[in-house]
Amino acid sequence: SQQGEEDPQALSIQEGENATMNCSYKTSINNLQWYRQNSGRGLVHLILIRSNEREKHSGRLRVTLDTSKKSSSLLITASRAADTASYFCATAPAGSGGGADGLTFGKGTHLIIQP
Amino acid sequence: GAGVSQSPSNKVTEKGKDVELRCDPISGHTALYWYRQSLGQGLEFLIYFQGNSAPDKSGLPSDRFSAERTGGSVSTLTIQRTQQEDSAVYLCASSLYVGARGYTFGSGTRLTVV
Numbered sequence: 690s691q692q693g694e695e696d697p698q699a700l701s702i703q704e705g706e707n708a709t710m711n712c713s714y715k716t717s718i719n720n721l722q723w724y725r726q727n728s729g730r731g732l733v734h735l736i737l738i739r740s741n742e743r744e745k746h747s748g749r750l751r752v753t754l755d756t757s758k759k760s761s762s763l764l765i766t767a768s769r770a771a772d773t774a775s776y777f778c779a780t781a782p783a784g785s786g787g788g789a790d791g792l793t794f795g796k797g798t799h800l801i802i803q804p
Numbered sequence: 805g806a807g808v809s810q811s812p813s814n815k816v817t818e819k820g821k822d823v824e825l826r827c828d829p830i831s832g833h834t835a836l837y838w839y840r841q842s843l844g845q846g847l848e849f850l851i852y853f854q855g856n857s858a859p860d861k862s863g864l865p866s867d868r869f870s871a872e873r874t875g876g877s878v879s880t881l882t883i884q885r886t887q888q889e890d891s892a893v894y895l896c897a898s899s900l901y902v903g904a905r906g907y908t909f910g911s912g913t914r915l916t917v918v
Contacts, residue, residue: 731851
């Protein structure tokens, strides 16, 4: 498996439910980032969590990071139809400046929120 | 070319001056994206092109920012009347088509407005 691999590949839930996506990685990181991509659009940055942080919140988003397991999760609470998109995690390797040219993206989780 | 090429790699400009940033995507990649990254932050999406067309310009921070792409290849991002808050690394990425996975990023242009 590659660095920054999301699980599941696709997820379909009812509006109002919580959605949880997971990301696993292999090497030491400086930070881990979650991005959203709506169909045919560019990546939109959601949240960044540093290697010394364990949990971070932003609105309806909650991200956890477990560096011992080399994994992260993204929780979207009270999902809405507008949350339908692909979600990617990206890792910046330890020792890097966190620049985008050093980011490794996973293949993403496609989330579908059914009204 | 083999990768995404951006120029200049570094640019220091005086407040109020205009700057032009250039991106040369991978040959054959029809989708091109511009992002901005401030120190220690994630990528901020600015604009994307499918061919020469930019369907949505709402990600541009202000009307001082504009972008164009000609010939389905090279793109330029222009910032007029630069402000200090424009200081950031401006990154370009390309992919085979819009929505294709597998972005290739350039190494960016570090813009410093003094």
